[in-house]
Amino acid sequence: MNKLNFLQPDKNNLYSYLFTGVILVSLSIFIVFLNSFFSLDLLSFLPGTISFFLPLIIGFMGLHLIRIEYSGLKFLDVVNKNINTNSFNAFLSLLIIFVVIKSLPPLLSWFILDASIAGDSKDVCTGTGACWTYIKIWFNRFMYGMYPNAEQWRINLSFIALAFLGTIGFFATEKFKKYLTLYYVVVYPIIAFFFIFFFISGGPIFFDFSYGIIAAVLSIIIGFFIPPKFKMYYFIIVPITLYILLKYVFFYEELIELGKLEALEWVETGAWGGLSLTFIVSFFCLIFCFPIGLFLSLGRRSDFPIIKYISIGMIEFWRGVPLITVLFMSSVMFPMFLPEDMFIDKLVRVIIAISLFEAAYVAEVIRGGLQALPRGQYDAAKSLGMGYWKMHILVILPQALKLVIPGIANTFLALVKDTPLIFVVGLLEIVGMLNLAKTNPEWLGFAMEGYVFASVLFFIICYAMSKYSYNLEQKYKTER
Amino acid sequence: MENRGITFGYGFLSQESSFDVQFSLIEFDGSHSYFRAYLVGLLNTILVSVIGIIFATIIGIVVGIARLSNNYLIKRTAAVYVEFFRNIPLLLQIFFWYFAALRALPLPQDAEPMFGVFFLTIKGFFVPAFVWNNLDIFIYSLIAAVISIIFIRIYARKKQEKDGVQTPVLSISIGLLLILPILSFLFGGVDTSIEVPVIKQLSQSGFTYEGGIKLPPELISLALALSLYTATFIAECVRAGVQGVSKGQKEAAASIGLTPNQVLKLVVMPQALRIIIPPTTNQYLNLTKNSSLAAAIAYPDLVLVFAGTALMQTGRAIEIVSITMLTYLSLSISISIFMNWYNKKIAIKEK
Numbered sequence: 001m002n003k004l005n006f007l008q009p010d011k012n013n014l015y016s017y018l019f020t021g022v023i024l025v026s027l028s029i030f031i032v033f034l035n036s037f038f039s040l041d042l043l044s045f046l047p048g049t050i051s052f053f054l055p056l057i058i059g060f061m062g063l064h065l066i067r068i069e070y071s072g073l074k075f076l077d078v079v080n081k082n083i084n085t086n087s088f089n090a091f092l093s094l095l096i097i098f099v100v101i102k103s104l105p106p107l108l109s110w111f112i113l114d115a116s117i118a119g120d121s122k123d124v125c126t127g128t129g130a131c132w133t134y135i136k137i138w139f140n141r142f143m144y145g146m147y148p149n150a151e152q153w154r155i156n157l158s159f160i161a162l163a164f165l166g167t168i169g170f171f172a173t174e175k176f177k178k179y180l181t182l183y184y185v186v187v188y189p190i191i192a193f194f195f196i197f198f199f200i201s202g203g204p205i206f207f208d209f210s211y212g213i214i215a216a217v218l219s220i221i222i223g224f225f226i227p228p229k230f231k232m233y234y235f236i237i238v239p240i241t242l243y244i245l246l247k248y249v250f251f252y253e254e255l256i257e258l259g260k261l262e263a264l265e266w267v268e269t270g271a272w273g274g275l276s277l278t279f280i281v282s283f284f285c286l287i288f289c290f291p292i293g294l295f296l297s298l299g300r301r302s303d304f305p306i307i308k309y310i311s312i313g314m315i316e317f318w319r320g321v322p323l324i325t326v327l328f329m330s331s332v333m334f335p336m337f338l339p340e341d342m343f344i345d346k347l348v349r350v351i352i353a354i355s356l357f358e359a360a361y362v363a364e365v366i367r368g369g370l371q372a373l374p375r376g377q378y379d380a381a382k383s384l385g386m387g388y389w390k391m392h393i394l395v396i397l398p399q400a401l402k403l404v405i406p407g408i409a410n411t412f413l414a415l416v417k418d419t420p421l422i423f424v425v426g427l428l429e430i431v432g433m434l435n436l437a438k439t440n441p442e443w444l445g446f447a448m449e450g451y452v453f454a455s456v457l458f459f460i461i462c463y464a465m466s467k468y469s470y471n472l473e474q475k476y477k478t479e480r
Numbered sequence: 481m482e483n484r485g486i487t488f489g490y491g492f493l494s495q496e497s498s499f500d501v502q503f504s505l506i507e508f509d510g511s512h513s514y515f516r517a518y519l520v521g522l523l524n525t526i527l528v529s530v531i532g533i534i535f536a537t538i539i540g541i542v543v544g545i546a547r548l549s550n551n552y553l554i555k556r557t558a559a560v561y562v563e564f565f566r567n568i569p570l571l572l573q574i575f576f577w578y579f580a581a582l583r584a585l586p587l588p589q590d591a592e593p594m595f596g597v598f599f600l601t602i603k604g605f606f607v608p609a610f611v612w613n614n615l616d617i618f619i620y621s622l623i624a625a626v627i628s629i630i631f632i633r634i635y636a637r638k639k640q641e642k643d644g645v646q647t648p649v650l651s652i653s654i655g656l657l658l659i660l661p662i663l664s665f666l667f668g669g670v671d672t673s674i675e676v677p678v679i680k681q682l683s684q685s686g687f688t689y690e691g692g693i694k695l696p697p698e699l700i701s702l703a704l705a706l707s708l709y710t711a712t713f714i715a716e717c718v719r720a721g722v723q724g725v726s727k728g729q730k731e732a733a734a735s736i737g738l739t740p741n742q743v744l745k746l747v748v749m750p751q752a753l754r755i756i757i758p759p760t761t762n763q764y765l766n767l768t769k770n771s772s773l774a775a776a777i778a779y780p781d782l783v784l785v786f787a788g789t790a791l792m793q794t795g796r797a798i799e800i801v802s803i804t805m806l807t808y809l810s811l812s813i814s815i816s817i818f819m820n821w822y823n824k825k826i827a828i829k830e831k
Binding site (some may be wrong): 081082083085089092093096097316317319320321322323324325328329332333336413416417418419420421423424431434435438447448451454455458459462463466 | 549550551552553554557563564566567568569570571572575576579580581583769770772773775776783787791797798801804805808809811812813816
């Protein structure tokens with residue numbers, strides 16, 4: 001048998017070193033485990049500081065002994081390579097393991113073991129753990145804000161319907177694939193708006209813009225009988241004419257009468273709130289900020305000085321100020337510039353403000369993609385006789401947007417995370433509702449539970465979004 | 481606007497403001513002007529931004545390097561930290577620290593001193609303060625040290641270009657930064673003593689600390705949330721930067737006989753910094769703009785003091801909101817001009 005040198009473990013006495021090392025490491029972990037889960041201190045006979053550091057020293061010695069390169073044991077090699085490459089790494093690994101073991105029992109006890117969820121009043125929360133009863137009782141408020149309880153099926157139904165309509169893309173056959181972009185960019189947002197306007201808000205069935213809908217529907221029907229050559233002009237001129245005719249010439253009085261027929265109870269936007277409001281605001285801001293940002297980024301690279309400098313001014317302005325002051329402006333300053341009888345809803349103002357704000361960031365991201373494309377792409381497109389729009393739509397943008405998927409996803413994530421700021425104008429989405437619930441005299445002292453609950457929700461939403469964007473990036477990745 | 485009876489003008493700035501601010505770096509009370517209220521808010525914004533930037537940079541660099549570690553546990557821990565704090569809205573984090581975490585701290589009379597002199601209580605963090613004699617001489621000595629370091633650097637570079645001899649600039653700099661202030665203590669009459677906070681009874685159950693510096697809980701929770709949140713983004717910038725330097729560069733540098741330290745200093749860092757610095761500056765800017773969320777927890781920053789209290793008192797929405805926006809705008813535009821200049825300066829000069 002070879003001599004054992006404990007300072008330099010080698011392969012010759014592999015099993016001796018392995019045996020001692022594993023025992024030492026397990027011993028140290030066992031000590032910390034007992035201490036943390038059963039509050040048993042095996043080392044209590046030693047003075048305080050030594051008993052605190054001893055498991056670390058024992059484990060460190062153990063890891064030193066099993067640090068044998070090319071041992072031939074697959075498991076040992078994997079362990080060594082991943083957590084035990086040198087003394088410093090071994091020390092940090094042990095520290096992390098111990099911190100995890102130490103922090104598990106308090107976390108477990110707070111989240112699950114000592115937490116209370118039964119009952120429906122504050123009195124059941126006597127334990128040292130979390131009071132999930134609080135979340136249970138306030139769940140409706142956190143989800144729907146001040147929306148009347150009896151009407152909440154409207155939100156549920158709209159969201160389920162919209163979620164279903166959103167998944168249509170996955171079921172579309174090859175024949176309809178080419179219309180998907182149109183569907184998602186134009187049709188789907190309009191459907192969503194109708195759902196939210198008529199269903200969640202319970203708006204009057206006919207009101208001013210219902211003329212617009214009728215005009216659009218009529219013009220589409222007539223559109224089938226128009227020769228394709230004139231279609232482009234037709235779709236610009238006819239709807240506007242129809243709209244003006246309908247509103248000011250034909251059915252003015254009758255439609256107003258119809259408008260008074262309200263199908264559902266009107267719920268004003270001030271009562272909306274909770275997670276559903278987060279979804280509504282993020283959804284519309286996402287939809288609006290992308291095209292605005294796209295046009296701003298194209299404008300910034302335009303050859304016309306006026307367009308260029310307006311775009312630069314817009315982008316730099318919105319990027320330079322904090323969102324909170326923008327919302328402040330939309331709530332305090334903006335109404336002053338409107339005619340006195342005009343009133344724009346708070347929610348609409350907020351959506352416009354956030355969309356413009358995020359559009360500036362989207363614009364900069366897309367500009368990065370446009371700049372990354374080689375000049376040859378532009379030249380090639382031009383040499384084929386393509387005009388500005390054709391070149392951008394068919395050649396430049398598909399490539400540029402593909403490059404900036406991660407950047408756009410980051411901006412969208414930032415947008416979702418910025419929605420809680422709408423508390424500035426008095427709209428209470430989930431974080432705002434939490435703060436409101438926290439000040440309720442019957443439910444004082446449960447701030448922690450509320451914030452943990454909201455954090456978990458946001459984490460799930462944002463993490464899912466970032467993973468989805470990563471998948472998208474991989475899907476559209478092409479070798480260049 | 482006119483038919484609402486609103487007039488326009490910036491004359492109100494010199495009027496006497498009649499409100500008080502909880503926490504300010506310069507003296508302020510109701511008798512000072514609105515312009516001074518603006519300054520108070522601006523200084524508080526700068527204070528929390530600078531604290532946030534310092535801590536975010538430190539945490540960000542450590543976590544960014546940890547994400548590149550070959551130790552699986554360290555890598556995962558850093559990744560979990562980044563994913564977790566990045567995906568939770570900043571406002572929620574600020575609320576969490578302010579309303580949930582810091583509210584669990586002890587009352588002043590029950591607080592255990594940390595290291596004997598720090599007191600972490602529900603009313604704020606009380607730290608000892610330095611009391612200086614002849615502070616100006618001390619500052620002059622520091623300025624002198626910095627100026628001489630700049631000259632030494634220029635001299636060292638010239639010498640290296642001429643003779644190829646390297647001067648140990650770093651150790652000389654550290655030495656100068658230590659020796660000159662010490663000299664000022666020995667001969668310049670500079671003197672300092674530490675003032676430890678002492679507990680004081682205000683009423684039957686009201687206690688506070690006197691002496692030292694008080695950091696209010698608003699400042700702590702804001703700085704904590706800002707630095708933890710921004711650090712995740714800086715960590716990603718650092719990781720991208722270090723990963724962006726190709727392995728061949730390191731191998732090439734090692735093969736011409738540079739020591740590992742020189743490889744890091746002369747080859748890897750200059751290239752990594754070129755990738756790291758622009759997005760990191762952007763993050764600093766974001767942090768400064770995000771510090772306006774202070775208004776949500778009543779930390780008296782620019783938005784709360786000026787666009788909040790002063791606006792409510794004077795009712796001059798347009799002027800005040802425009803001044804506030806211009807302040808942030810000029811800050812970010814000056815930084816972006818600087819960044820464009822810097823990008824041009826460090827860009828690879830191709831022939």
